[in-house]
Amino acid sequence: MHDVPGLLAVHAHPDDEVIATGGVLARAASEGRRTKVVTCTDGSRGEIVGEGMDPDEIRPRLAEVRAGEIADALALLGVDEHEFLGYRDSGMMGDEGNDDPASFWRADVHEAVGRLVRSIRDFRPAVVVTYDAFGGYGHPDHIQAHRMAVLAVEAARTASLYPEAGDPWHVAKLYLSSFPKSAIAEANRQFAEAGLPSPFGETDDPADIPMGTEDHLVTTTVDVRDHMAAKQAALRAHVSQIAPSSFFLNVPEPMVEGFYGTEWFVRRLSAVDAPTPEDDLFAGI
Template identity: 55%
Template sequence: MSITPRLLAIHAHPDDECISTGGVLADTVARGYHAKVLTCTDGRRGEIVDPTMDAQAVAPILHEVRERELANAMEILGGVDYELLGYHDSGMVGDDGNNDPDTFWQANVDEAVRRVVAVIRDYQPAVVILYDPWGGYGHPDHIQAHRVGTLAVEAAAVSALYPEAGPAWNVPKTYQTAFTKRRVADLNAQLIARGLSTPFGEETNPDNIVSGVYDHQVTTRIDVRNYLKTKLAALKAHKTQVHDTSHFFNFPPDLEEMFYGYETFRLVRANHFPTTEESDIFEQLDTY
């Protein structure tokens, strides 16, 4: 069976797609393959960090602004398709927004899964990228994106489930993002040694880094250094969320490459699991 190389990356908010998958998305399109981002929320509870914006005026229409930013970022990455799942941003842990019935965190899981199943069956991706169970760092929308996305990948393959969502589609390969604790610890150590401030605190022991995974959990490491400028330009398109003065745009060049130049994942669902570390998420598709 010939599988069309299509990538579906499921993310929580506009801008998340650039941080952990921007390079892979750009590479997918550059190779002549298909790439799509499914964004679960509209980001309406995000901060507005751009000092050139009138935050009071932008806040009521932030969801509209962030969709335009997402569209611009996808164009910068080479013409990646995108779709919004239709939920409100839930805000950070403990925010009042967590209790808003229109948020993703409060969504009926069955209904949310049905929506994602419909996207998967229509798009028929060869590869789906999700978050890990903690959503990378514990944000409610990231955790919900993991739950809903994981259930939807399984349900999409079963024709008896959500038959109204289209013919069943079995996703050949499913990954979780896997940013490593060691990368954060090593970056901290380098910044501290150079007398520079770090956005991640001053912990240099990977065992004490709360977020992320250990290196041995990574199955797939993608070199995206050729797309580094493109990835950062796409991230900067999310102007309400990031600014040129951010730590994340002001690392020394070698540390910028270390932090952004590789995207790491854990293969969690496949017919064939590699015995060595992968360097391409589309490896072995011809065996499905």
């Protein structure tokens, strides 16, 4: 199986894998590629918004609940393998969870990178995807996942680093998940036209949008329209995190294709001759 180019996605919490990369994971799986998700934290500090869920009852076992949810979500996407990296959810930036010694935000860099190096060398992916340096929207666990994944991809190819973690493996391409500022602005405009609040704010001027990626930096635009149904079903599997009233589950029909049908990336590293721009994470492999 290792001779089939595979895709490894490094994410912070259960449900992030669907929101950021559900389409490319489902597409890769449908193409017969090996797929794996590494989830860095247990998601134990997430909100509990599932219909009929009692937060007081669910909170003590939220990590267990979310482990079941991500198993269901990944099955719907067709993902082959999953691994928890073993850290506690750090909570949002500034939360008390940031100070938990067991949290990902407080993780020892050498230890965390070593765990990811072992995953990379064992799975031997051609492509790795993770977040940008801002973690998409500034969540500490997303920022940390970016840091650790970038370091691990570099370290995995170096025999003298983490020799106990297996034989060196060269990842062909590393990508950072992104959301172009122009796409956020367009979503805001369409939500406003539909009379709905946008989760991204109200401005339709890309220059005034604090999150997202400047358009000229986006190298890779992937068409995942054939996998929108799987992505939406996988989102629904994260019951504790995505309420029936969530905008994720209530995107107006005219906006569904624009909202779910494309995923964007910045190519951070490539050891192969790949075009720019490109429309496939595996271009050149």
